[in-house]
Amino acid sequence: MKFELLDKDTGTRARRGRLHLAHGVVETPIFMPVGTQGTVKSMTPDQLRDLQVEILLCNSYHLYLRPGHDTVRRFGGLHAFMAWDRPILTDSGGFQVFSLADLRNISDDGVRFQSHLDGSAHFLSPERAIEIEQAMGADIVMCLDDCLAYPATHFVSEKSMQRSMVWAERCNTHFRAAPGRQELFGINQGGIYHDLRKHSIERLVAMDFSGFAIGGLAVGEPKPLMYEVIEQVEPHFPANKPRYLMGVGTPVDLVECVALGIDMFDCVMPTRHARNGWLFTRDGHIVIKHAKYKDDPGPIDPRCECPVCRTYSRGYLRHLFVANEILSSVLNTIHNLFFYLDTIRRIRQFIEAHRFNELLAEVRRQEFRDGDEIS
Amino acid sequence: MKFELLDKDTGTRARRGRLHLAHGVVETPIFMPVGTQGTVKSMTPDQLRDLQVEILLCNSYHLYLRPGHDTVRRFGGLHAFMAWDRPILTDSGGFQVFSLADLRNISDDGVRFQSHLDGSAHFLSPERAIEIEQAMGADIVMCLDDCLAYPATHFVSEKSMQRSMVWAERCNTHFRAAPGRQELFGINQGGIYHDLRKHSIERLVAMDFSGFAIGGLAVGEPKPLMYEVIEQVEPHFPANKPRYLMGVGTPVDLVECVALGIDMFDCVMPTRHARNGWLFTRDGHIVIKHAKYKDDPGPIDPRCECPVCRTYSRGYLRHLFVANEILSSVLNTIHNLFFYLDTIRRIRQFIEAHRFNELLAEVRRQEFRDGDEIS
Numbered sequence: 001m002k003f004e005l006l007d008k009d010t011g012t013r014a015r016r017g018r019l020h021l022a023h024g025v026v027e028t029p030i031f032m033p034v035g036t037q038g039t040v041k042s043m044t045p046d047q048l049r050d051l052q053v054e055i056l057l058c059n060s061y062h063l064y065l066r067p068g069h070d071t072v073r074r075f076g077g078l079h080a081f082m083a084w085d086r087p088i089l090t091d092s093g094g095f096q097v098f099s100l101a102d103l104r105n106i107s108d109d110g111v112r113f114q115s116h117l118d119g120s121a122h123f124l125s126p127e128r129a130i131e132i133e134q135a136m137g138a139d140i141v142m143c144l145d146d147c148l149a150y151p152a153t154h155f156v157s158e159k160s161m162q163r164s165m166v167w168a169e170r171c172n173t174h175f176r177a178a179p180g181r182q183e184l185f186g187i188n189q190g191g192i193y194h195d196l197r198k199h200s201i202e203r204l205v206a207m208d209f210s211g212f213a214i215g216g217l218a219v220g221e222p223k224p225l226m227y228e229v230i231e232q233v234e235p236h237f238p239a240n241k242p243r244y245l246m247g248v249g250t251p252v253d254l255v256e257c258v259a260l261g262i263d264m265f266d267c268v269m270p271t272r273h274a275r276n277g278w279l280f281t282r283d284g285h286i287v288i289k290h291a292k293y294k295d296d297p298g299p300i301d302p303r304c305e306c307p308v309c310r311t312y313s314r315g316y317l318r319h320l321f322v323a324n325e326i327l328s329s330v331l332n333t334i335h336n337l338f339f340y341l342d343t344i345r346r347i348r349q350f351i352e353a354h355r356f357n358e359l360l361a362e363v364r365r366q367e368f369r370d371g372d373e374i375s
Numbered sequence: 376m377k378f379e380l381l382d383k384d385t386g387t388r389a390r391r392g393r394l395h396l397a398h399g400v401v402e403t404p405i406f407m408p409v410g411t412q413g414t415v416k417s418m419t420p421d422q423l424r425d426l427q428v429e430i431l432l433c434n435s436y437h438l439y440l441r442p443g444h445d446t447v448r449r450f451g452g453l454h455a456f457m458a459w460d461r462p463i464l465t466d467s468g469g470f471q472v473f474s475l476a477d478l479r480n481i482s483d484d485g486v487r488f489q490s491h492l493d494g495s496a497h498f499l500s501p502e503r504a505i506e507i508e509q510a511m512g513a514d515i516v517m518c519l520d521d522c523l524a525y526p527a528t529h530f531v532s533e534k535s536m537q538r539s540m541v542w543a544e545r546c547n548t549h550f551r552a553a554p555g556r557q558e559l560f561g562i563n564q565g566g567i568y569h570d571l572r573k574h575s576i577e578r579l580v581a582m583d584f585s586g587f588a589i590g591g592l593a594v595g596e597p598k599p600l601m602y603e604v605i606e607q608v609e610p611h612f613p614a615n616k617p618r619y620l621m622g623v624g625t626p627v628d629l630v631e632c633v634a635l636g637i638d639m640f641d642c643v644m645p646t647r648h649a650r651n652g653w654l655f656t657r658d659g660h661i662v663i664k665h666a667k668y669k670d671d672p673g674p675i676d677p678r679c680e681c682p683v684c685r686t687y688s689r690g691y692l693r694h695l696f697v698a699n700e701i702l703s704s705v706l707n708t709i710h711n712l713f714f715y716l717d718t719i720r721r722i723r724q725f726i727e728a729h730r731f732n733e734l735l736a737e738v739r740r741q742e743f744r745d746g747d748e749i750s
Contacts, residue, residue, distance in 0.1 A: 038694065042701040045686075067669060067694045074670055075690060083686045294442060295449055311458045315450060319413065319442045326417040329701055 001183040001210040003242050009356040013234060013261035016351045019242060021087040021139040022181040023079060024054075028242060028263040029351075031254065031344050032057040032089060033271060033337055037066070038082045041271055042329040043337075045084050050307075051337050054086060055139070057266040060132050061093035065115050065122075069135035077137030089266070090138040092129040092171075095215075095247070098147035106146065108163060126170035130184075134175075138182065142213065143171040145187040150220040157191035164189040164215075165203045172207045183210035185244060188233065191216060192225055197233040211242040214262075218248045227256055234261040251280060251343045255363045258347050259356060270340045274332035277321045280339040283366070286314070288332070293318040306338035376558040376585045378617050384731040388609060388636035391726045394617060396462040396514040397556040398454060399429075403617060403638040404726075406629065406719050407432040407464060408646060408712055412441070413457045416646055417704040418712075420459050425682075426712050429461060430514070432641040435507050436468035440490050440497075444510035452512025464641070465513040467504040467546075470590075470622070473522035481521065483538060501545035505559075509550075513557065517588065518546040520562040525595040532566035539564040539590075540578045547582045558585035560619060563608060566591060567600055572608040586617040589637075593623045602631055609636040626655060626718045630738045633722050634731060645715045649707035652696045655714040658741070661689070663707070668693040681713035 007016040017028040033040045033048070035056045040048060048056070058078060063069065075081040078088055097104055097113045104113035110125030129144035145164040148157055168186050175184045186204035190196030204212055214233070217226045230245065237243050244264035245257050254265055270280070277288040281301035286293070288300075299309035300317065308317075308331045320328035350359040382391040392403040408415045408423070410431045415423060423431070433453055438444065450456040453463055472479055472488045479488035485500030504519035520539040523532055543561050550559045561579035565571030579587055589608070592601045605620065612618050619639035620632055629640055645655070652663040656676035661668070663675075674684035675692065683692075683706045695703035725734040 037698045037700060038691070039700050039702045042705070044702065044705060066698060067690070071670055071690065071694075075672060075688060081688075081691055081694075083691070295446055297450060313450060313456075315442070315446065316413070316456055316458070319446075319456075323412045323437075323441060325412060325414050326701055326704055327414045327419065330417070330419060330705070 003211070003240065005240060007352055009259075009351045010354045011357040012259040012360065014258045014347070014351045014356040015261060015263060016348060017242060017263055019087075021055075021183065023085060023087045023139050026054045026087055027348065029254070029258045029344055029347050030054060030264050031340050032264065032266040033340075034059075034266055034268045035082070035084075035088075036268075037062045038072075038078060040333075040337075041275065042326070042333045045082070047330075047334060048084070048337075049086075051334065051341055053337070053341065055089060056084060056086070057089045057091065058082075058136070058138065059093065059096060060090045060129070060136065061096035063090075063136060064093060064132050065117055069132045073135040073137075077135075079137065087140070088136075088138040089140040090133050090136050090142065091246070092133065092142045092144040093124060094129070094142075094144045095147050097124055108166070110144070126167040127174045130171050130174045134178070134180065134182065137180075140183050140185060140211070141175075142185050143168045143187050145189055145215055148189065148191050148216050148219075150191070150216075152191050154191075154193050154196070157193055158196055161190045161196045161200050165200060168204060169207060172209070176208070185209055185211040185213050187213045187215040187246070188237075189216050190233075192221060192229055194229070194232045197229060198236050201233060201236045205236075205238055209241070211244060211264075212237055213244040213246050213264075215246050217245065218253075223253075227260065230257060230260045230262065237261070251340060252363045254340070254343055255347060255359055258351075259360050270336035271333050274336040275329045277328070277332065279317075279332060280336055288314065288318050288321050290318070300335055301339075304335070304339065304342075306335050306342075308332075308335040308338075378586070378615065380615060382727055384634075384726045385729045386732040387634040387735065389633045389722070389726045389731040390636060390638060391723060392617065392638055394462075396430075396558065398460060398462045398514050401429045401462055402723065404629070404633045404719055404722050405429060405639050406715050407639065407641040408715075409434075409641055409643045410457070410459075410463075411643075412437045413447075413453060415708075415712075416650065417701070417708045420457070422705075422709060423459070423712075424461075426709065426716055428712070428716065430464060431459060431461070432464045432466065433457075433511070433513065434468065434471060435465045435504070435511065436471035438465075438511060439468060439507050440492055444507045448510040448512075452510075454512065462515070463511075463513040464515040465508050465511050465517065466621075467508065467517045467519040468499060469504070469517075469519045470522050472499055483541070485519070501542040502549045505546050505549045509553070509555065509557065512555075515558045515560055515586070516550070517560050518543045518562050520564055520590055523564065523566050523591050523594075525566070525591075527566050529566075529568050529571070532568055533571055536565045536571045536575050540575060543579060544582060547584065551583070560584055560586040560588050562588045562590040562621070563612075564591050565608075567596060567604055569604070569607045572604060573611050576608060576611045580611075580613055584616070586619060586639075587612055588619040588621050588639075590621050592620065598628075602635065605632060605635045605637065612636070626715060627738045629715070629718055630722060630734055633726070634735050645711035646708050649711040650704045652703070652707065654692075654707060655711055663689065663693050663696050665693070675710055676714075679710070679714065679717075681710050681717075683707075683710040683713075 002020040004018040019026040133141035148160040186209040242263045245262045293314040296314040377395040379393040394401040508516035521535045523535040561584040617638045620637045668689040671689040
């Protein structure tokens with residue numbers, strides 16, 4: 001994989017880059033919408049292309065259980081299966097398996113777990129995770145890692161990080177045996193402890209990964225702590241490889257973390273919030289079901305240029321939500337994804353202008369932040 | 376309203392026509408997808424336009440209860456509310472109200488009923504029905520009629536038909552006071568009795584309606600009886616006005632009833648069946664959830680040229696359905712609506728070629744009919 005570092009901001013660590021992948025080129029910074037079960041919920045591939053989505057994330061855990069990675073392989077891989085011809089990234093399934101709590105049992109070998117669908121027994125090892133991801137055929141695949149809960153002591157965090165590093169080596173070895181056209185990313189772990197994070201990334205850099213992710217954040221720690229962990233570990237990441245912050249975050253998080261040197265993001269927030277009627281605007285969010293929108297002829301966000309804001313009123317969108325209509329999820333998802341991708345477009349523009357601090361200042365001085373509802 | 380009778384088949388009563396309405400031209404025969412709550416379930420207006428949908432049907436009952444016809448009026452009518460710039464037809468709400476069974480009470484004045492949503496009390500009279508439909512602003516509006524259940528005796532059917540005719544007169548009078556750019560259709564009733572159907576249409580023709588519907592069919596009577604009622608009453612309909620068969624039917628019904636002189640149809644079948652995973656093909660239907668489709672790389676119907684059949688496999692569509700994904704409803708609806716509209720295109724072509732009997736013969740000799748599943 002070729003990663004071009006195109007430009008750097010002067011006042012922050014923000015970077016403009018370009019990833020050359022098997023199914024196309026991805027500009028960075030990038031936000032990857034999540035297509036958990038082989039579909040970004042409620043979106044057709046055409047709608048995603050219209051939104052200028054460049055790369056999707058799909059979840060190996062869900063697709064391994066249903067329809068099964070062998071079925072996906074028989075269809076020619078995820079791209080053919082879901083009719084998406086642009087790049088895809090798959091996670092390893094680790095995060096989902098570790099979230100099963102009572103249904104899983106971890107050892108140095110791997111994770112034994114029960115399906116959340118039917119209770120059937122499964123075993124996920126580093127080698128098995130790679131085999132599953134190779135069957136899916138995504139452009140970028142992730143190592144299996146041990147996903148630490150928050151809070152965790154230094155002792156527990158170190159043990160977990162060491163296991164993740166051993167697994168990263170096993171994933172890498174297994175992957176190199178037949179790498180194909182895929183790229184493998186390693187995942188930095190170590191909880192909130194700088195020495196562990198530093199040790200982890202040094203171990204990973206010594207292996208032959210195409211890019212590096214930061215895992216184990218946005219799992220309940222305070223937001224300033226998350227930013228601090230990234231700020232401390234980022235200088236140890238090689239400049240010539242992409243950095244991917246997994247599972248993050250709000251639109252403001254994107255701006256803050258790009259300023260800390262992050263290139264790639266994924267998060268279910270825009271799509272999940274859309275289905276729950278929580279819609280992003282530059283001034284905060286609106287909860288579309290509220291009665292005050294019943295007769296409101298205005299768009300979700302007067303400054304938004306998405307097709308939903310150019311076409312539909314808050315009143316109609318409220319009606320669709322209250323009436324439990326499928327079109328509610330469709331239109332809300334288009335708006336929220338547009339908002340995220342528009343944020344990414346603005347991020348790129350401010351980096352290229354070497355004025356990223358201005359964008360940072362703008363999102364920091366907003367009266368309303370991501371978590372606040374417009375009154 | 377101008378209705379042009381363009382052409383007539385030579386071997387059947389099939390007709391090609393053209394309706395000139397406030398929001399555009401509609402070719403007949405026509406099938407109207409149903410947008411119950413101000414949206415054709417799971418479809419964006421863009422997707423409907425791509426499918427070449429010419430006119431939608433919306434339900435006054437549902438939109439009167441939620442968001443309310445006054446709200447719709449404040450948004451500038453249904454067209455502006457739902458961002459649909461082509462013609463719309465609204466029913467009167469009568470059929471839904473009569474379906475409420477224990478929740479309604481009918482008198483000569485009108486119908487007292489309770490909302491199925493919150494139990495609130497409402498009264499629907501012929502005048503009130505017209506006011507509601509005028510607030511919505513559809514191109515074609517329907518009279519309030521008394522909807523008879525099947526089976527019903529001649530005595531009961533006559534009483535019900537007479538009430539419908541009185542209500543038709545009241546609707547017409549109220550409508551003529553401020554007709555605007557809308558067109559009012561009368562509804563033929565009389566159950567399965569030819570003398571009552573004939574009396575009803577003669578009464579309606581004496582009034583000033585833009586078109587005539589046949590109501591009270593497809594309510595449980597045997598299919599041959601439905602065809603027979605239409606065949607008997609059709610000669611009493613004026614040739615220069617459109618005929619609309621309400622709530623019908625399967626694709627084969629469309630062909631059979633066009634042969635009997637029907638111009639317009641609406642039915643929830645393509646959209647509702649789509650959401651339940653029942654997909655139409657020229658050889659019968661398939662139930663997409665079946666395990667046999669898990670690894671099936673073929674399209675729903677190899678002869679279908681819809682975007683879903685050109686893009687997705689049965690295996691992927693089964694996966695979406697089993698995984699309860701919204702995209703399942705979206706793609707299945709596109710396919711089923713395309714199938715109906717393609718049937719309409721073929722109907723028009725065979726009329727124009729004066730070879731409609733060939734199409735009739737084709738659908739009659741098919742080994743698999745609408746109700747049969749492909750084994």
